[in-house]
Amino acid sequence: MERSWPLTGRDEELRRVVSAIRHGAAGIVVAGPAGVGKTRLVREALAVPSGRGASVVWAHGSTAARPFPLGAFAGLLDVPTGDAAQTIARALDQLVVGRADLRPLASRA
Template sequence: MTTSERDVRALRTPWPFTGRTDELELVRRSVTAGRGGIVVTGPAGCGKTRLVTEAVRGTDCARAAGTPATRDIPFAAFAHLLPGTVTLHRAVQLLSGVRLLLVDDAHLLDDASAALVHQLAVHGRTRLLVVAAEGVPVPGAVSRLWSGELLPRLSLPPLSRDETADLLTAAEGVAPDPLTARRLHRLSRGDLRLLRELFTAVRERGLLAAVPETGRWAWRGPVPVTAAVRERTAHVLDRVRPEERETLERLAFAEPLP
């Protein structure tokens, strides 16, 4: 695998954190001493992980995360925190001494890891910060965290158009014009990863132009479909309804259609 210089820069310099001041304060209060924690849910790409990362910055926090490839391996998400073979009871004992535990992508947890998170919430000794995507299947033990009122739940909405414009302004140092802000907000549909890929592609292809006498920048012209943009939008084209698939195939060969 090769990594371009741009990719390295992008990894080392995340965009500024903006637009979630109230949510950030809520999460921080939820993981202070005497609190049990909180569950943060929301659509894919809306900034859940970035929010909780900012919330625990500078704290002594253990981390675990679910992955698609390990959903059938017991306690896979906690492999780095537990010995090779443990029972659920022993795993709870070992992790009860952890003061703060961040569990990312909890919708991808294996059943044993999900049960462990639930039992830690029941015991109440470990403050939990759990992140899960909405609109996808979630292990029952995870959904019981909020449905069983063990932990409060924060449902994180996508950034609004104005908040998206603020983020683009912070990233570029210059505000976009209203039309460009609306366009990028509509195309990204609240997915901040896609927003960044789109913006990066537009900038690198020289499609940004200064708007005279306004101090703003604008993007006009076609959408640059780079490999990264195509990867981020693949789920949009993964249709299951036959009529949608037929429409896409017809458009591919005979656009435009009424």
């Protein structure tokens, strides 16, 4: 049985992430040192009803993915090689415009 401990001391961060989701932010970055609760914060924010449909795609950076260009997105995008500006432009286009094979982790209403 998994015990769910209450999230404490993160009210402002939680409010900001939930607000961004509710207002249709194109993306949210949650960054910080290992072990500070980034994943927990995002999971808690996704559990709050947003009042509107939102598709969530979760890109997760890791030490293992660090050497690769846009490594956090490796499982989500076809990351091309070549010119850095073109690589970023194509990646953003895939994220913003979307693709049929880019499946959201969650669909919220």
